[in-house]
Amino acid sequence: xxxxxxxxxxxxxxxFGMRVRIALAEKGVKYxxxxxxxxxxxxxxxxxxxxxxxxxxxxxxxxxxxxxxxIVQYIDDVWKEKAxxxxxxxxxxxxxxxWADFVDKKLYDLGRKIWTTKGEDQEAAKKDFIDSLKLLExxxxxxxxxxGETLGYVDVTLVPxxxxxxxxxxxxxxxxxxxxPKLIAYWSSVKVLxxxxxxxxxxxDDLRN
Amino acid sequence: xxxxxxxxxxxxxxxFGMRVRIALAEKGVKYxxxxxxxxxxxxxxxxxxxxxxxxxxxxxxxxxxxxxxxIVQYIDDVWKEKAxxxxxxxxxxxxxxxWADFVDKKLYDLGRKIWTTKGEDQEAAKKDFIDSLKLLExxxxxxxxxxGETLGYVDVTLVPxxxxxxxxxxxxxxxxxxxxPKLIAYWSSVKVLxxxxxxxxxxxDDLRN
Numbered sequence: 001x002x003x004x005x006x007x008x009x010x011x012x013x014x015x016f017g018m019r020v021r022i023a024l025a026e027k028g029v030k031y032x033x034x035x036x037x038x039x040x041x042x043x044x045x046x047x048x049x050x051x052x053x054x055x056x057x058x059x060x061x062x063x064x065x066x067x068x069x070x071i072v073q074y075i076d077d078v079w080k081e082k083a084x085x086x087x088x089x090x091x092x093x094x095x096x097x098x099w100a101d102f103v104d105k106k107l108y109d110l111g112r113k114i115w116t117t118k119g120e121d122q123e124a125a126k127k128d129f130i131d132s133l134k135l136l137e138x139x140x141x142x143x144x145x146x147x148g149e150t151l152g153y154v155d156v157t158l159v160p161x162x163x164x165x166x167x168x169x170x171x172x173x174x175x176x177x178x179x180x181p182k183l184i185a186y187w188s189s190v191k192v193l194x195x196x197x198x199x200x201x202x203x204x205d206d207l208r209n
Numbered sequence: 210x211x212x213x214x215x216x217x218x219x220x221x222x223x224x225f226g227m228r229v230r231i232a233l234a235e236k237g238v239k240y241x242x243x244x245x246x247x248x249x250x251x252x253x254x255x256x257x258x259x260x261x262x263x264x265x266x267x268x269x270x271x272x273x274x275x276x277x278x279x280i281v282q283y284i285d286d287v288w289k290e291k292a293x294x295x296x297x298x299x300x301x302x303x304x305x306x307x308w309a310d311f312v313d314k315k316l317y318d319l320g321r322k323i324w325t326t327k328g329e330d331q332e333a334a335k336k337d338f339i340d341s342l343k344l345l346e347x348x349x350x351x352x353x354x355x356x357g358e359t360l361g362y363v364d365v366t367l368v369p370x371x372x373x374x375x376x377x378x379x380x381x382x383x384x385x386x387x388x389x390p391k392l393i394a395y396w397s398s399v400k401v402l403x404x405x406x407x408x409x410x411x412x413x414d415d416l417r418n
Binding site: 060078097102 | 276282299306311
């Protein structure tokens, strides 16, 4: 909306921050990007997110919104005319929230476990991680995006995690292209959109090359 | 809505299930309650929640919705005419989601830590738990409910946790009435409403007496 002041407190490599950047890009919202030093937190960050003291924080006309999925829903609520992220049907909305919550509860923790454990614990985490991705593949089905014909809430939630997958594959010695070919093809098709590359620095291919 | 078939797969002592029961009570939705044996999960539960295999699950006209906060938002979306739980203003909605998420991320884990640890770890968990409740007291302020003049999304999320507080106080040897008098007064005022007592079996006072 004309006259809106939007600032994003963020850290370039954060997949949670990337979600917000993708949502803002989809909506065509202009904003000021404020890179934060997470080792020496700014007075602004502590003031805007006194409870969690974490990025990302979206500051909209002086008022802060925290926690990435809550910010994405806020963006979808405020700038609702363009590129709706959540479906309008209540059941489809609930399903989108379910799979976004699944990404948050499963992929993040399992990825960390692959990274921080060895031996049997790492093998168990790898198996759970791949099983979780297969469930997501099942939900994607033959649609181009989780949101159907266009990017939606689950896509915005999931896509940034790809940035870490190559690291997990390397540390855990496995190959997602063999286990989850549809998800890898999906990622390629999202990448082809091109418009997210500026917000996905540190992506899978950046790490490969 | 006339002709709706609503079934709740639940377990009586679950604070997550209680959230759904409170939301359905607020909306005046008639439903079939299906008590689940969590040690011997039914074919219906496994069919309706194949991903997490957990209660609560709301089955609405044959379609399952899982995860308590997602179910409460679904109920608010579908039966929107009566007793709105989330505010209509996008910023207030985001704030409600923030505090409900805070309850989920903080109180549940910290309560478990008080229960399962001893010594310094338990003292640290107690301090974090009380600090978290004080943050919630600050958000409640002088309003009768988190939702303002009527019960809202944060109230529905928080109220069932009181059922466990007396157990935490006993195990952790502390007294919430001294530390968080406003929250205890709030709980009493919610209880006065009376209409939730049938869905809050195993509540603080049941445990006291």
